Amino acid sequence: MTLSLKAETSRQYVLSAEITLLWSDLQVAVGTGVTEIIRIPTGARVVGGEIVVETLFATAGTATLDLGDAVDPDRYTASVVNLETAGRTAITLSGFKYTGEDTIDATVVVGTAVTTAGQVYVRIDYVEEDKAHEQAPLLAAEYGTGRV
Numbered sequence: 374m375t376l377s378l379k380a381e382t383s384r385q386y387v388l389s390a391e392i393t394l395l396w397s398d399l400q401v402a403v404g405t406g407v408t409e410i411i412r413i414p415t416g417a418r419v420v421g422g423e424i425v426v427e428t429l430f431a432t433a434g435t436a437t438l439d440l441g442d443a444v445d446p447d448r449y450t451a452s453v454v455n456l457e458t459a460g461r462t463a464i465t466l467s468g469f470k471y472t473g474e475d476t477i478d479a480t481v482v483v484g485t486a487v488t489t490a491g492q493v494y495v496r497i498d499y500v501e502e503d504k505a506h507e508q509a510p511l512l513a514a515e516y517g518t519g520r521v
Contacts, residue, residue, distance in 0.1 A: 390411045390477075392494070402488075416472075416501050416504075417500070418471070419503050422464040422495070425495075434483060436455075436491065437482045449477070453482070477495075477497055
């Protein structure tokens with residue numbers, strides 16, 4: 374039995390959402406705080422992104438960040454991001470598809486002293502199920518076959 378596959382010609386751009394967060398934007402003084410930072414639509418699948426500590430978080434204690442959502446607070450960080458060290462961290466990809474509208478959340482933990490400075494940039498790249506921006510041309514072998 375030969376299986377005849379239908380050529381998929383729809384194409385979608387990767388959508389990006391980005392935000393720069395100051396220490397004062399994050400809902401925590403000392404302890405743990407969760408801040409909803411990026412809305413994600415139903416059917417979205419995160420396909421990339423990054424966390425960049427642009428200005429070190431000034432605290433006498435520690436300051437760390439996890440990136441996830443309400444169900445899995447560290448879905449996109451394999452380990453916590455140290456906000457006291459400048460640098461870029463690529464997010465961890467899981468292939469998870471959102472079945473309802475949700476938010477990407479930043480969970481920040483500040484140790485023993487209040488943070489007085491700091492800035493972190495977050496970018497999330499995603500695609501949406503059943504969305505197309507363009508149509509790609511057919512493969513040469515498909516012209517005239519009626520398999521479209």
